[in-house]
Amino acid sequence: MPNDARRTLVPPRARTPTPKGTTLRNEPRSRTDRAPAAAHPPRRSLFSPAADVIGSELDLPLTGSQVVHALTPGFCDAASLYLLERWRREENAYVTADPPRIEARRLALRVGTDTLADWESALPVGEVVVFPRETPYARALAAGHAQVLDTVDPHTSERLVAAAGGDARIGDVMSRVGSFLVVPLRLRGAAVGFLTCTRGPDRAPFLPADVAAVESLAARASVALDNARLYERERRTALAIRNSLLxxxxxxxxxxxxxxxxxxxxxxxxxxxxxxxxxxxxxxxxxxxxxxxxxxxxxxxxxxxxxxxxxxxxxxxxxxxxxxxxxxxxxxxxxxxxxxxxxxxxxxxxxxxxxxxxxxxxxxxxxxxxxxxxxxxxxxxxxxxxxxxxxxxxxxxxxxxxxxxxxxxxxxxxxxxxxxxxxxxxxxxxxxxxxxxxxxxxxxxxxxxxxxxxxxxxxxxxxxxxxxxxxxxxxxxxxx
Missing domain, CATH: 3.60.40.10 (PPM-type phosphatase domain)
Incomplete structure (x- = not known):
């Protein structure tokens, strides 16, 4: 979700459009589209310095915040991170091959350089969202592959506009998405959440090198999030024991x-x-x-x-x-x-x-x-x-x-x-x-x-x- 309301738009670069709902690994691009991937291999310099401190604290919200700050606004206009609710609660969490729906909690969000408070009313952190099977989020988790689209999927657009409560920024953001990326968060071969990134029409679309870089970041983030979750569980257990005894x-x-x-x-x-x-x-x-x-x-x-x-x-x-x-x-x-x-x-x-x-x-x-x-x-x-x-x-x-x-x-x-x-x-x-x-x-x-x-x-x-x-x-x- 780009922060177009605060940026002067420039004409979009020429590009080959990506069909809606494309799975990057299953839909090869043309030779012209693949050329930049060889010239720009995945590298941390694509992200902000926040990428270097991911996992430095055993705290789930803070780790999620580090991830979205690493992505925005340099790499993309907006980023959000979701964790599967069952994984977070350790209830046989892993996704089946074809789930009818997924329940995920929004752990972190950043839109441009805005603060979290700017978007808390429209997109509250901690909100649990149900995503049907046909959404790119469910497809990304079930297939284990990144999903690249030209725009946000209809389900997400309708849900966000309905939940915005008249916030005109949501509709404006939805109408100005030029490239949308969903990358699954995977741990020991199973999906535990996902990252979303959006770019406006004034920026180049997500290319294979970009996706590879985000996948590398997601792999590190998954380990850091798991460490934070385990620490949170141990601390929660200790607090429950202490509170029950005092x-x-x-x-x-x-x-x-x-x-x-x-x-x-x-x-x-x-x-x-x-x-x-x-x-x-x-x-x-x-x-x-x-x-x-x-x-x-x-x-x-x-x-x-x-x-x-x-x-x-x-x-x-x-x-x-x-x-x-x-x-x-x-x-x-x-x-x-x-x-x-x-x-x-x-x-x-x-x-x-x-x-x-x-x-x-x-x-x-x-x-x-x-x-x-x-x-x-x-x-x-x-x-x-x-x-x-x-x-x-x-x-x-x-x-x-x-x-x-x-x-x-x-x-x-x-x-x-x-x-x-x-x-x-x-x-x-x-x-x-x-x-x-x-x-x-x-x-x-x-x-x-x-x-x-x-x-x-x-x-x-x-x-x-x-x-x-x-x-x-x-x-x-x-x-x-």
């Missing part, structure tokens, strides 16, 4: 307000081995747990999911905290990939004013009482990590007659190769005290999550080395 940022139970946060290690990491949960226990008790499954890859994420699910199931049983951790340890011992995980469990009973703690090879919790001073809570036996079948877990019961702040965290906040872990725990306690007295520009409901964020992002020698998780609980004893 409760709300602030939760309230009887005598307990909770805030939490997690900062996975590594740039671009979405989910790691840290896990945590807030568990409703029988008798209006509240269970809080933070754990760490070793590693950062998919294996640790799977182990984390298994442990968290098991803890949530066990929380529904009216068993003491130490027994809960023993059963979790036994389950981890029998679960491949779930071994060598640490955790700290706390159970708050507002009516009895007691906080029961059980550790499994995890850093000790912190508590700040009425005096405003934060300190580690000494546990009766730290316990061994889950999955060892040690059965050495003991409960530490604290009497909490006044409101207090309980802090559970992962070792990513306190472990450092160049410092003693006890020193780092002391540093974290000091950071908590400092952050707690600093003013927060928010109401009381925002104060706890704001404090959580400050702890997560507080600079230290451990920053970025491991996953960082914080679980804060304001414990308020019941009155009367």
């Amino acid at each position: 409760p709300g940022a602030v939760q309230e139970f009887e005598g307990c307000r909770i805030a939490h946060g997690c900062l996975p290690a590594g740039q671009g990491t979405v989910i790691g081995g840290d896990w945590f949960d807030v568990l409703k226990r029988p008798g209006d008790r509240v269970g809080l747990i933070v754990g760490d499954a070793m590693g950062h890859g998919p294996e640790s994420a799977v182990a984390m999911i298994q442990l968290r699910t098991a803890a949530r199931t066990l929380a529904g049983l009216d068993i003491p905290p130490a027994d809960l951790i023993r059963r979790l340890d036994a389950l981890a011992d029998d679960t491949p990939g779930a071994s060598f995980a640490t955790c700290i469990y706390a159970e708050w009973d507002a009516r009895r004013c007691t906080c029961t703690l059980v550790g499994a090879g995890h850093p000790p919790p912190l508590m700040r009482g009425p005096g405003g001073r934060t300190a580690p809570v000494p546990l009766v036996g730290a316990g061994l990590p889950l999955g060892l079948g040690a059965d050495t877990y003991e409960a530490t019961v604290l009497n909490v007659p006044e409101p207090a702040l309980l802090v559970l965290y992962s070792d990513g906040l306190v472990e450092c190769r160049d410092a003693d872990i006890d020193q780092e725990i002391t540093r974290l306690a000091h950071t908590l005290d400092t952050a707690a007295v600093e003013p927060v520009d928010a109401d009381d409901r925002d104060a706890l999550p704001a404090l959580c964020r400050r702890l997560l992002h507080a600079p230290s020698d451990t920053t970025g080395a491991d996953d960082r998780t914080v679980l804060l609980a304001e414990l308020t004893p019941a009155r009367g």
